[in-house]
Amino acid sequence: MFKKKILKRKKLFFLLILYTLSHIFLYNNNFYIYFLNPIFWLCFLIIFYHQDLKLLNRKEVNITLTISIIFLILYLVSGFIVGFNKNPYDHTVVYTFKSLWKIILPICGIEIMRYKLIKSNKNNFVIMTLITIIIIMNEINFNALFLSHNITFLHYLISIVIPIIAQNILFTYLSLNSHYNVSIIIRIFNELPELFLPIIPYSNWFIEGSFAIIKVIIIYYLFKYFIFNKKNIYHFKNFTMLYPLTIITSILLVLFMLGVFNYQPIAILSNSMNPIFRKGDVVIYKREENIFPGDIIVFKYENQIIVHRIVSINEYYITKGDANNTIDYIKIKKEDIKGVYQFHIKYLGYPSIWLNELFNKEN
Numbered sequence: 001m002f003k004k005k006i007l008k009r010k011k012l013f014f015l016l017i018l019y020t021l022s023h024i025f026l027y028n029n030n031f032y033i034y035f036l037n038p039i040f041w042l043c044f045l046i047i048f049y050h051q052d053l054k055l056l057n058r059k060e061v062n063i064t065l066t067i068s069i070i071f072l073i074l075y076l077v078s079g080f081i082v083g084f085n086k087n088p089y090d091h092t093v094v095y096t097f098k099s100l101w102k103i104i105l106p107i108c109g110i111e112i113m114r115y116k117l118i119k120s121n122k123n124n125f126v127i128m129t130l131i132t133i134i135i136i137m138n139e140i141n142f143n144a145l146f147l148s149h150n151i152t153f154l155h156y157l158i159s160i161v162i163p164i165i166a167q168n169i170l171f172t173y174l175s176l177n178s179h180y181n182v183s184i185i186i187r188i189f190n191e192l193p194e195l196f197l198p199i200i201p202y203s204n205w206f207i208e209g210s211f212a213i214i215k216v217i218i219i220y221y222l223f224k225y226f227i228f229n230k231k232n233i234y235h236f237k238n239f240t241m242l243y244p245l246t247i248i249t250s251i252l253l254v255l256f257m258l259g260v261f262n263y264q265p266i267a268i269l270s271n272s273m274n275p276i277f278r279k280g281d282v283v284i285y286k287r288e289e290n291i292f293p294g295d296i297i298v299f300k301y302e303n304q305i306i307v308h309r310i311v312s313i314n315e316y317y318i319t320k321g322d323a324n325n326t327i328d329y330i331k332i333k334k335e336d337i338k339g340v341y342q343f344h345i346k347y348l349g350y351p352s353i354w355l356n357e358l359f360n361k362e363n
Contacts, residue, residue: 007127008120016113016131020138027141038101041109048112057179063227064182068189071215075193079201087193087200099195107187110135111171115180118172132172139164159205163212170216177228186219204343206284262287264339266298266305267349272321273307282348283307285339291317296341299332307341 007013019040026032089095114135121127140161171183193200203211268281276296277283285298285307296309297319308319308328317332 007124009117012113012117013131016117016134020134023138024142033102034098038105041105044109045105045112048116049108060178060227061181061185064185067219067222068185072189072192075201079199085200085202087198089194096195103191103195104188107191108184110138111175111180111183111187114171114183115175118175122176128172132168136164136168139168155205158209160209163209163216166213166216170220173220174223177223207345263342266307267352268307268344269353272323273309274323276322277344280347280350280353282345284342284344286342287338288340291337291340298338298341299336300338301330301332301336305338
């Protein structure tokens with residue numbers, strides 16, 4: 001019984017720790033990103049990749065490919081609903097090769113290392129959790145989190161940190177029950193749109209984070225009930241790490257909806273700002289002190305919340321809906337303004353509108 005508590009593959013574990021520490025401190029160093037890091041993982045792959053191929057379950061790999069392709073198609077189709085943006089990354093042959101070199105090699109290497117450490121310590125929940133936490137640490141850019149003035153903590157938490165945590169819990173679960181190629185396939189397909197597509201569906205920090213978490217949950221249940229259901233499964237303590245993550249995410253979303261953060265959502269009830277956004281969309285606005293002509297503001301007027309654009313500022317703020325022919329003949333004071341428009345999410349506001357219309361009919 002005592003032997004099960006001992007860390008196995010100690011050299012590999014300490015190699016992971018050393019790699020993680022170097023990755024944290026050298027995350028933004030170009031020489032490290034484009035040379036040292038890929039070379040390290042190339043050597044690692046040459047040594048370790050072939051060792052476990054006999055354990056490969058080709059059926060699981062084929063199913064994983066199918067699931068990944070379906071998610072990729074759904075992601076691309078979503079662009080016809082939310083719109084497309086130009087991919088900001090270069091897509092020349094040289095840049096694509098450099099991206100493959102710096103992204104794909106580390107993905108393959110880290111998943112093989114995870115697989116070997118998790119499989120060797122599958123009866124030790126504490127060690128498995130520690131391995132997962134260490135891998136999470138080397139995927140988070142702490143410099144961006146604490147030093148950047150262009151990103152807020154809430155942005156980074158929802159769009160980057162929580163999805164990274166959720167994805168790594170999933171990959172640890174898959175490593176317990178399958179082959180490392182399953183996790184590698186899922187991770188590579190996550191990177192494909194930015195690597196190869198000239199345009200990508202419109203997204204923002206809220207959409208990205210929400211989609212990533214929903215995707216993790218769907219993949220987990222697909223594997224648990226439809227792929228692993230006929231074999232003995234290591235549940236990673238019944239996947240209990242997912243529950244506190246779900247609770248934390250739910251609490252953050254509730255606080256977000258209540259306006260505890262600087263950002264707050266509101267459902268749009270009319271088409272007065274067409275084509276920027278329409279009835280049924282949800283607008284996310286931010287509390288701002290500095291407001292200028294041209295800004296789209298959210299303000300309160302006679303117990304109504306209105307989202308219109310500022311056309312001029314004198315003693316009062318003068319607004320107008322982009323789709324309206326005339327300005328709003330109302331006097332808006334600074335204290336009436338709740339915030340400034342940041343982005344919108346299509347169609348998400350319809351349930352709120354339907355409930356509002358239902359209660360109004362009853363009254």
